[in-house]
Amino acid sequence: MGFGGAEAGARTLDAADPGHRHLFLVPPAEGGRHPEVAYLAGNSLGLQPRATREELLADLDAWRRLGVEGHLEAERPWLPYHELLTAPAARLVGARPAETVVMNSLTVNLHLLMVSFYRPSGERTRIVIEDSAFPSDSYAVRSQACFHGLDPDTAVVRLKPRPGEDTLRTQDVLDFLAAEGHTVALLLLGGVNYLTGELMDIPAITAAGRAAGAVVGWDLAHAAGNVPLSLHDWDVDFAAWCSYKYLNSGPGALAGVFVHERHLGEEDLPRFEGWWSTEAATRFEMTPVSRPPATVEAWQISNPPIFAMGPVRTSLELFDAVGMPALRERSLRLTGYLERLLDEVTADRPLTVITPRDPERRGCQLSVRIGAGSAGELTKRLRHEHGVIADAREPDVVRFAPVPLYSTYHDCWRVADALAATVPVSARSEPGSRAPQSRTEGGHTS
Template identity: 50%
Template structure:
C-alpha cells in the first residue's frame, strides 16, 4: 500500500476526518491524563482498552445470576450452558477458521500445554520442538517443561532459531531451511504469528507447509496476531493455534483465551488429550456414565464450564469489532495508521530512532518496536519521559520501546502527537 503522507498536524486531522472507522473510537473508554485530556494510548499490544458495551454485557449476566440463580444456565437471551458458542462466529472470522475449529477456553499458556499433550508426541528419532530464540518467556518455559516431562533434555530437544548475525528479525528462507535440514528430528514447530519483541509477522502458511512436508506438527501462538492481522488458519492447514483475548481483542486483563484445532484432528478419538467433562459429547454429557466420548470439534479439548463474566467481556469486544466492519476493515486502517507513524518517525527522528519491525506490510501488524540510537541517551529514560508526557506504550528489556496504534481506537493525530513528544524526549 502506498500513500502520500504529510508531516503536519493538519494532515493528521484530515486523515482522521476521512477515516470511515473514526467513530469506533467513541465505543471505547480512553484513559485520561491528570489534566483531563485523553492519553495517547499506544499499548493495545499489551492490554487493549475497554469497550463501552462491556459494562452492559457484564451487568446483564450479574442480573441474570441475581434473578435466576442456577436457572441462568438455561434461561435468558444468552444462557450460560452454551455461552461459549456465542463467541464462535467472531473467533472464526478473526482467524480464518470453521466454526467447529475455534473455542474460548482456559488461558493462553494453559492452552499451549493442552495442545502439546496432543501434538507433541516425541520419539527417540523425532523429539525436537522448534521455537524462536527470544520467544516470549511463558512459551519458552512451557516448551522446556514439556520436553522435560517426556524425559528428554532441552539442550538436545529445544531447537532455537535466531536471526542472522547483525539482524533483528527473521528471514523466512532461513526458517524454512532449518525445517528442511532438521525436519526429520522435529516433532513440533511452535512459532508466533507475530513476534512479541520485534512485531514481525511470520509467514504461517509457508512454515506450515514446510513443516508438514517433513512430517512435523505445526502450531502457532497468536497472542500478538489475533485481532491484529488477517489469517486463514483452516486453509493454511495449521494443526493448532492459541491466543489471548486481552490485547487487540480488548476483553480485560487475564480474560479467557482462544484455541483453534484443525478439523482434520476432530474425529481422531485416539489422539491423546487431557480430558474434562465440557469436552464430552453434549448429547450425553449429563448421563454421567464416566465413559468419555469427545465432541467431534475443538470443543473436545475443553475441560470445565467457563467463567461467564469473562466470556461476556469477550462477546462485547467481538460485537464492537463486528460494528467496525471486522478484521479486514481494521487491517486496512491499521496499515495506514502504522504506515503514517513510521513515516513520521523516519521524517523527524531517522537519525535517532531505529525501527526493528519490518517495513514490508506482510511482515508487520500495528506494533512498531523502537530502539534509541541517540549517543549517550538511555532508552529507558526516554520511555519514562514520554510516559510522563501522556503517552502509554511499553518497555521491553533490554532496549525496546513498543508502540502500537490500534485501529479500533487510535487516531492519526495520536501518531502525530506521539512523534512530537518522542522528539522532545530525546533532547539531552
C-alpha cells in the same frame, strides 16, 4: 525538530479516516493540553469497549434474579454460553466453528494442545521456536520437553536472526526445516513476534513444516485481531491466542484455540479431559467415561466462566461489525503514517525502528530500539510528560501499536512529537538509516 505543521495534517487525516474510537473508553491524560492519553499499548492490553460494562452487568443481573436457574433461563443461558463466541471467533481467525473454541488462558491452552500434538519419538524429538519467543512460550516448551524425559537444552531449538539483524527471515526457517526437519516433532512460532512486531509468513512456514513431517502450531497472541488469518486454509495443525491485547476483552481474558478438522475425532490422539470434554447432549447422564464430540470442544475441560466470557463476546461482536479486511486496511494506513513520522524523528537521534519496513510483513506494531538509557524510563517520561502510553521491553525496546479500532493519526503525531522532545539529537554514523534487517522485506531476501 518540531511537528507544529504536521499536527494539523494529522487532524485532517482523522477527519477523513476516523476509525472507531467512539466505541472505546480512553484513559485521561495527566494534565497538559490533551484530555486523553495517546494510547499505543494495545499490543499489551487493549482498551475497554464502551459496551462491555453494560453487557457484563446484564449477566451479573441474571445471576441476581435467577440464581442457579440462569443456566437455562437467563437471556443468554449459561449452559451453552460459550457457543455464542464460537462462530465469531472462527470468523476472526479464518477457521470453521467445529475447529474453534474459547477457553482458559493462552499458556494453559498451549500446554493442553502440546499434550496432544507434541509426541516425540525416535529421532523426531525437537521443538522449534524463535529465539525471541515470549518467555512463557519458552518456559512452556522447555517444561514439555522435561515432562517427556528430554533435556530441554537439546530438545528445544531456538531459531536466531542472522548476525546484526533483529528479525528472523522466513527463508532461514525454511532452510532449517529442509536440513533438520526430520528431527522436528513440533514447530511452534509466534505469528507476530511480540518484540519486533514481525509478521511471519504463516502459510509458507506451515507448508514447509508439514512437508518435513512436523506438527505445526502457532501462538497468535499478537496476530489475532491484528492481521487477517486463514488457519483452516493454511492447513495449520493447531493454534492458540489470547483475548486481552488486540481483542480488548480485559486483563487476563479468556483465550482461543484452533485445531484443524483433520484431527477432530481422532481416537488415538491423547488429550486431557474433564466435565466439559464430553458431548453436551449426554453430559448430565453423569456417566464415568467421557464421550468427546468430534469437534475442538473435546479439548475443553471445565465449565466456562460466564463473567469472563461476556467481555470476549462483546469484543468479538465489534470485530464482526467492523470486519478484519477494513481494519487491516486502516492498520496499513495508520502504521505507515507513524512510520513516516518516526523516520523523521530517528534520522538524527539514537533510535532505530527494528520492525520490517514491508507493510505485508508486520502488523500494527512498530518497535524502536533506543541507543542509550532504559526503555522503561523512556516510557515513563512519555507518559508523565506527554500523555503517551507505550510499552517497554527492557533493556532497550519501546513498542508502539497504533491499533486501527481506536488509535488516531493524532495519537501517532503525539508519539513522534513526544520522542522528538524527549530524546536529544545526537550524531549518527549514517543519519536517517534504518537497521539493515528492516530492509529484508521482513523475512524475504529480495
